[in-house]
Every structure is written in structure tokens, then in C-alpha cells.
Amino acid sequence: MSDIKRLNAGPRMSQAVIHGGLVWLAGQVGNPGESVKDQTKVILEKIDNLLAExxxxxxxxxxxTIWLASMDDFAEMNSVWDAWVDPANPPARACGESRLATPDYTVEIIVVAAQSA
Structure with a gap:
């Protein structure tokens, strides 16, 4: 078990799990009730911070993997994503509609990354 590292572990889940040179992040959400753009910005900042850690x-x-409460928000979320993602290294990506933990959340993003060499 010592080869598995868990970041910000709680009783239900860890915010990140590192194993075998890979990093899996838990689904990240923004501030409930904010706009899709603002939630996406907060999520991507959290992802940046967790990946750095x-x-x-x-x-x-x-x-x-991106979950939207409504696919009507696809363009608004993508306007933030496209400005953030590394255009030279875009990940494989899926985006779908799903009911999220509460109606105040409009976006949830889950990523997997390789650790730096």
C-alpha cells in the first residue's frame, strides 16, 4: 500500500490518488450557485493546484471527463476550458449531461494525468 499516495483523504474519498506515475483526481466542482463560467474557472484552478501537489x-x-447539469451550458463551459487547456497537449475528453450532487452545481470535471518525469 505504500506505493499508493492519497492527497486530501477524507472518510469518503481522496481528492487525488497517485500510483504508478499516474494521478487520478476526484470530481472537482466550483462554488455552488455561481455561473457556469465561474464554476469552471474555480474547478480548473483546483485541478491546477491538485496536479501541482x-x-x-x-x-x-x-x-x-466533464459533467454538465445541462448540455445547454456546453459552449459557456468550453469558453473557459479552451482558454485553459494546453493546446499542444489536449487530453482525451468526454462531456455529458448528468444530474450533479445539488442543483447549485452546474459543472463537474474529473481528470487523469501522468506525473512529471
């Missing part, structure tokens, strides 16, 4: 960064992303 895990010894990685957005240029090392392998996969992203």
Missing part, C-alpha cells in the same frame, strides 16, 4: 500539470493530462 501531485507532481504534474495540465500539459500532462491524459483524460478528462
Amino acid at each position: 501531485a507532481g504534474s500539470d495540465k500539459s500532462r493530462l491524459l483524460q478528462a
Whole structure:
């Protein structure tokens, strides 16, 4: 078990798990009730911080899964995502509509990344 590192572990989940040179992040959400753009900005900042703590960064992303409360918000979320993602190293990505933990959340993003060499 010592080869598995867990960041910000709680009784239900860890915010990140590191194993075998890979970093898995838990689903990240923004501030409830804020706009889709603002929630996405907060989420991507959290992702940047967790990846840095895990010894990685957005240029090392392998996969992203994005859940939107409504696909009507796809363009608004993408306007923030497109400005953030490393255009030279975009991850494999999926985006779908799902009911999130509370109606105040409009976006949730989950990523997997490789650690830096």
C-alpha cells in the first residue's frame, strides 16, 4: 500500500490518488450557485493546484471527463476550458449531461494525468 499516495483523504474519498506515475483526481466542482463560467474557472484552478501537489500539470493530462447539469451550458463551459487547456497537449475528453450532487452545481470535471518525469 505504500506505493499508493492519497492527497486530501477524507472518510469518503481522496481528492487525488497517485500510483504508478499516474494521478487520478476526484470530481472537482466550483462554488455552488455561481455561473457556469465561474464554476469552471474555480474547478480548473483546483485541478491546477491538485496536479501541482501531485507532481504534474495540465500539459500532462491524459483524460478528462466533464459533467454538465445541462448540455445547454456546453459552449459557456468550453469558453473557459479552451482558454485553459494546453493546446499542444489536449487530453482525451468526454462531456455529458448528468444530474450533479445539488442543483447549485452546474459543472463537474474529473481528470487523469501522468506525473512529471
